[in-house]
Amino acid sequence: MKNIITLIIICFFTSTIFGQITDPVATEVWEPVPRVVSSPSDKFVPSDAIVLFDGKDLSAWKSARKDTLALWTTDGEAMTVKPKTGDIESKQSFGSIQLHIEWRTPAQVESEGQGRGNSGVFFQKRYEVQVLDNYNNKTYPNGQAGSIYKQYIPLVNACRAPGEWQSYDIIFMAPEFNADGIRVRPGYLTVFHNGVLIQNHVEVQGTTEYIGLPKNIAHGDAPIMLQDHGNLVSYRNIWVREL
Ligand code: MG
Numbered sequence: 001m002k003n004i005i006t007l008i009i010i011c012f013f014t015s016t017i018f019g020q021i022t023d024p025v026a027t028e029v030w031e032p033v034p035r036v037v038s039s040p041s042d043k044f045v046p047s048d049a050i051v052l053f054d055g056k057d058l059s060a061w062k063s064a065r066k067d068t069l070a071l072w073t074t075d076g077e078a079m080t081v082k083p084k085t086g087d088i089e090s091k092q093s094f095g096s097i098q099l100h101i102e103w104r105t106p107a108q109v110e111s112e113g114q115g116r117g118n119s120g121v122f123f124q125k126r127y128e129v130q131v132l133d134n135y136n137n138k139t140y141p142n143g144q145a146g147s148i149y150k151q152y153i154p155l156v157n158a159c160r161a162p163g164e165w166q167s168y169d170i171i172f173m174a175p176e177f178n179a180d181g182i183r184v185r186p187g188y189l190t191v192f193h194n195g196v197l198i199q200n201h202v203e204v205q206g207t208t209e210y211i212g213l214p215k216n217i218a219h220g221d222a223p224i225m226l227q228d229h230g231n232l233v234s235y236r237n238i239w240v241r242e243l
Pocket residue numbers: 118119120130131227229
């Protein structure tokens with residue numbers, strides 16, 4: 001009898017019966033408390049986001065070729081590639097981030113394959129999530145819209161018609177390199193295209209090369225780069241949250 005009473009007392013204080021947790025409170029975790037982040041419904045920009053473009057100007061961007069101004073055009077809402085002025089990059093460098101970006105390929109369809117509404121969002125200037133008009137436009141699938149260029153085919157084709165605004169919501173986990181320049185953790189990408197999951201935590205193989213295999217040369221934080229592929233692709237509402 002004494003042993004049973006002892007067991008009951010032990011169970012009472014440890015909330016367990018023969019090793020099984022019986023008290024719901026025992027598995028509640030109260031720290032740390034997530035900080036409050038608001039996401040107003042009118043603009044959908046979270047309160048802790050860094051806004052890289054809100055339509056006003058390109059002050060958060062510069063030419064990726066040289067230390068000069070970004071020369072793409074703006075109209076108060078969007079920025080548009082100005083062909084032959086080159087890629088542009090954020091002045092700020094980033095590691096792992098959540099990125100929201102909206103893009104639109106030209107309503108007037110010209111060319112085909114990789115020549116139709118081509119641009120791209122490069123993380124750390126090296127890892128491209130392809131932007132392309134793939135609404136009834138065939139190309140190699142590992143180079144279509146939403147592909148991790150020449151590495152991962154998107155799970156589905158969520159493209160809207162040319163001339164319509166589309167969105168990417170992307171989680172980029174930056175690769176890590178040790179002091180010897182060896183990659184000790186690969187990068188990862190998760191991509192939602194117009195709210196549809198198209199890349200599910202894929203392991204970035206290295207740089208997204210047009211020709212040849214991915215490379216893994218050590219680097220640190222680096223800018224987001226948008227590609228001038230000669231097509232009049234527009235972007236708007238660009239914000240990031242550092243992770
Ligand atoms: Mg591209």
